[in-house]
Amino acid sequence: MAPHSPGTDQIDTLLWIGFFAAAILIVVVNVALLAIVRKHRGERGAEPRQVSSGRGLQFRVGGGLVLFAAVLLVVGVIFTDKAREAPANGPQGLESKTAAPLTIEATGQQWLWRYDYPNGAFSYYKVVVPVDTAVELELHSTDVIHTWNVPSLFGKRDAVPGKTNRVVFRADEEGVYEGNAATLSGQAYASMRTAVEVVSPEAYEAFVKQQKGEIEEAQNRVVELIENGETP
Amino acid sequence: MSSQRPELVIDGFPKQRPGWAKLATSADHKDIGRILITSSLGFLFIALVELLLMRLQLAIPENTFLSPVTFSRMLSSYGATAVFLTAIPLALGFFYYVAPLQIGARGTALPRHGQIGLGLYVAGATVLYATFLFTPSEGGVNPLAPLSELAFLANNGIDAWATATGLATLGFVLIAIDLLTTLRKTRAPGMAWRRLPVFAWAATVSSWLMLFIGPVLLAALTMLLIDRNYDGIFFADGGGAPLLWQHLSWIFFSGSYMLILIFAFGAIAEIFSAFSGKPLFNRGAVMGSLVAIAVLGTLAWMQNMLTAPIGVGWMYFAMTMSLALLVPFGLVLFNLIATLSGGVLRMRAPLLFAVGAVSFVSIGLASELMHSLVGAAWELKNTTDATAATHFALVGGAVFGGFAALHYWFPKMTGRTMGESLARISFWTMVAGILLAFVPLFLAGSEQGQVIDAYKFFGSSGVDAYNLIASIGTLVLAAGIVMTIVNAIASRENGPEAGHDPWGGDSLEWFTLSPPEPHNFDVLPDVRSDRPMRDIRAAIAHRTSRDEQPDREQQPVA
Numbered sequence: 001m002a003p004h005s006p007g008t009d010q011i012d013t014l015l016w017i018g019f020f021a022a023a024i025l026i027v028v029v030n031v032a033l034l035a036i037v038r039k040h041r042g043e044r045g046a047e048p049r050q051v052s053s054g055r056g057l058q059f060r061v062g063g064g065l066v067l068f069a070a071v072l073l074v075v076g077v078i079f080t081d082k083a084r085e086a087p088a089n090g091p092q093g094l095e096s097k098t099a100a101p102l103t104i105e106a107t108g109q110q111w112l113w114r115y116d117y118p119n120g121a122f123s124y125y126k127v128v129v130p131v132d133t134a135v136e137l138e139l140h141s142t143d144v145i146h147t148w149n150v151p152s153l154f155g156k157r158d159a160v161p162g163k164t165n166r167v168v169f170r171a172d173e174e175g176v177y178e179g180n181a182a183t184l185s186g187q188a189y190a191s192m193r194t195a196v197e198v199v200s201p202e203a204y205e206a207f208v209k210q211q212k213g214e215i216e217e218a219q220n221r222v223v224e225l226i227e228n229g230e231t232p
Numbered sequence: 233m234s235s236q237r238p239e240l241v242i243d244g245f246p247k248q249r250p251g252w253a254k255l256a257t258s259a260d261h262k263d264i265g266r267i268l269i270t271s272s273l274g275f276l277f278i279a280l281v282e283l284l285l286m287r288l289q290l291a292i293p294e295n296t297f298l299s300p301v302t303f304s305r306m307l308s309s310y311g312a313t314a315v316f317l318t319a320i321p322l323a324l325g326f327f328y329y330v331a332p333l334q335i336g337a338r339g340t341a342l343p344r345h346g347q348i349g350l351g352l353y354v355a356g357a358t359v360l361y362a363t364f365l366f367t368p369s370e371g372g373v374n375p376l377a378p379l380s381e382l383a384f385l386a387n388n389g390i391d392a393w394a395t396a397t398g399l400a401t402l403g404f405v406l407i408a409i410d411l412l413t414t415l416r417k418t419r420a421p422g423m424a425w426r427r428l429p430v431f432a433w434a435a436t437v438s439s440w441l442m443l444f445i446g447p448v449l450l451a452a453l454t455m456l457l458i459d460r461n462y463d464g465i466f467f468a469d470g471g472g473a474p475l476l477w478q479h480l481s482w483i484f485f486s487g488s489y490m491l492i493l494i495f496a497f498g499a500i501a502e503i504f505s506a507f508s509g510k511p512l513f514n515r516g517a518v519m520g521s522l523v524a525i526a527v528l529g530t531l532a533w534m535q536n537m538l539t540a541p542i543g544v545g546w547m548y549f550a551m552t553m554s555l556a557l558l559v560p561f562g563l564v565l566f567n568l569i570a571t572l573s574g575g576v577l578r579m580r581a582p583l584l585f586a587v588g589a590v591s592f593v594s595i596g597l598a599s600e601l602m603h604s605l606v607g608a609a610w611e612l613k614n615t616t617d618a619t620a621a622t623h624f625a626l627v628g629g630a631v632f633g634g635f636a637a638l639h640y641w642f643p644k645m646t647g648r649t650m651g652e653s654l655a656r657i658s659f660w661t662m663v664a665g666i667l668l669a670f671v672p673l674f675l676a677g678s679e680q681g682q683v684i685d686a687y688k689f690f691g692s693s694g695v696d697a698y699n700l701i702a703s704i705g706t707l708v709l710a711a712g713i714v715m716t717i718v719n720a721i722a723s724r725e726n727g728p729e730a731g732h733d734p735w736g737g738d739s740l741e742w743f744t745l746s747p748p749e750p751h752n753f754d755v756l757p758d759v760r761s762d763r764p765m766r767d768i769r770a771a772i773a774h775r776t777s778r779d780e781q782p783d784r785e786q787q788p789v790a
Contacts, residue, residue, distance in 0.1 A: 001681050011607045018602035029594040033569050041577045048509035049574040058517040065562040069555040076551055080607035144379040151681040155610030156539045161469035165541040182614040182683045184372040187300045190686035
């Protein structure tokens with residue numbers, strides 16, 4: 001789950017902060033518990049001390065916990081806000097006339113992802129995106145809830161029928177990043193995977209152009225067959 | 233003089249009904265509580281079998297032991313069994329048995345509610361397991377709309393699931409109503425709210441909680457059944473709102489998560505106090521914290537929807553609520569552990585299980601903390617890391633905590649203690665089991681992002697070893713749990729005699745016989761503190777020592 005986008009860099013840091021916070025709590029509680037159980041076990045005939053605590057101690061402990069939770073809340077909001085903002089294009093990225101990220105529609109259906117590119121081309125299972133370029137995926141679903149999930153680039157987002165959800169990332173390195181769908185969506189859910197192939201901007205332009213050309217060619221061939229009275 | 237004396241004519245005694253018939257038709261809270269506890273333990277065993285079948289399928293990558301459909305049926309049945317037939321009825325069963333005794337009540341206020349509640353629970357369980365004759369649900373632990381709609385799961389598994397969970401939930405609501413009325417109206421003289429034993433307070437808080445969350449789920453289930461059977465569009469796309477189901481169902485599931493933890497904390501508080509011979513470190517803080525857990529934990533329901541298309545403000549709201557939970561959870565754990573300090577700990581089975589419960593619940597809750605940070609949840613949600621966190625908290629709470637309660641109150645219910653050596657073996661097996669079963673899932677989920685609910689995983693994803701160890705660990709955990717169930721069955725008739733007050737607890741259930749008579753108490757003491765049984769023991773000791781004064785007793789009467 002190595003991070004490969006500015007957003008996942010932030011999330012990675014947040015995960016480590018959360019991990020250490022949890023680890024501190026686990027260690028403190030369990031060490032105290034086991035030490036006290038060890039120290040006080042079974043002295044026969046001894047009389048237990050009938051002590052209980054006043055309010056002051058409770059307020060101090062409670063106040064400490066409030067502080068701990070408040071720090072985590074602030075940290076959580078800061079890193080989450082950074083992770084969800086759309087990054088700007090990098091120097092090697094796609095040259096764009098507008099500041100808006102490259103928007104690709106991702107549609108979940110049982111049990112495959114379809115990606116629609118701005119020029120009208122589309123692809124199934126795998127989405128090709130240019131490196132160092134801000135990409136926004138608009139998630140839709142045609143049937144049940146599917147969770148788009150590529151841990152290295154963003155993490156998870158649900159595609160809910162009738163709603164639009166959003167994923168933003170900027171891949172920093174060329175390569176293929178994979179992930180499983182993450183919400184039970186029926187029988188073939190376990191095999192519902194997707195991949196993001198990150199390529200150079202030139203290769204991306206070439207891919208969408210070729211993809212569009214091939215799709216148009218195939219469609220024209222079908223139209224031709226129908227016009228000639230043949231069943232395709 | 234022939235006197236006309238009144239004559240008593242008896243045509244023999246009324247015929248005794250067989251024991252099972254008496255038990256099944258009883259409206260006594262002790263009988264109903266025992267049936268709830270016993271059947272929860274039975275369903276715990278069935279849930280384990282289902283869990284083991286799934287773990288067997290996930291022992292090696294791309295296994296073909298279970299088909300995808302069978303796997304999702306096991307998953308759905310496991311979820312419904314663990315939540316609706318095991319954890320909640322176990323908690324309510326103990327509340328229903330013990331709380332009226334603790335407050336010095338001669339029975340519950342609305343016994344028919346309890347009786348009908350038990351009947352509805354049994355009906356729900358019957359419906360759920362009758363589906364194995366045709367088609368169990370394939371919708372998962374919480375069947376999310378629109379997958380649960382007729383268009384996507386056309387067989388009647390979801391209908392049966394909704395009926396079963398609905399019947400059981402209605403039963404829980406009725407039991408909660410009875411408990412609340414009992415706790416409000418039938419407390420012994422002097423038993424003010426502030427003197428209520430913590431476990432009875434936990435029963436109060438849990439019953440209020442069930443009264444809020446139960447009807448929410450019932451409404452959602454009704455809408456789902458209308459959608460499926462009468463062309464409704466509550467949750468279906470095209471007019472309905474799929475996310476509405478998530479809001480309503482997660483309110484219930486988050487609330488019942490809290491209910492189970494509140495039960496566990498209540499039982500642990502009694503046990504820590506009894507076995508250390510000390511009062512709770514601070515009763516007020518624990519009682520207030522239990523209320524805060526119920527409120528904040530339920531308000532954090534959107535914690536389960538952090539990847540859904542909801543506004544980021546709502547995500548931060550959920551994060552605030554779940555981080556705020558840190559305070560009451562922390563205070564409860566602090567006070568529980570501080571209660572042990574300075575005590576004289578008798579390391580018997582109830583205390584052993586209670587210490588285990590505190591330890592594993594703390595691990596589970598601290599891990600849930602990571603999931604409440606919104607950005608982190610985008611990575612961790614629906615990974616096995618979430619499975620592990622939830623199972624640490626709930627196996628810690630419901631099973632370790634439930635077994636602590638079982639060992640603690642078993643002598644009250646049967647007059648016998650559970651075998652101590654088997655209890656110890658069972659405990660250490662379970663400790664090894666829970667660590668082996670769920671620590672690898674933490675790693676598989678957080679390192680490799682292995683997703684949940686999938687019937688297979690791929691060998692290339694680097695989680696083979698984790699899953700194999702987790703499967704072995706689940707087997708060990710199950711073996712440990714079965715030992716305690718066997719121990720309970722065997723000790724019912726053959727355990728060592730316990731007497732009426734085996735542990736020296738401070739609350740009134742130890743004042744009566746073991747097992748108690750149907751009317752619970754012959755005489756009721758005046759409650760003068762939050763430790764009535766300690767006062768009674770002191771009074772008896774005082775009287776005995778006075779009576780044994782030789783110079784007063786043995787002086788010849790002049």
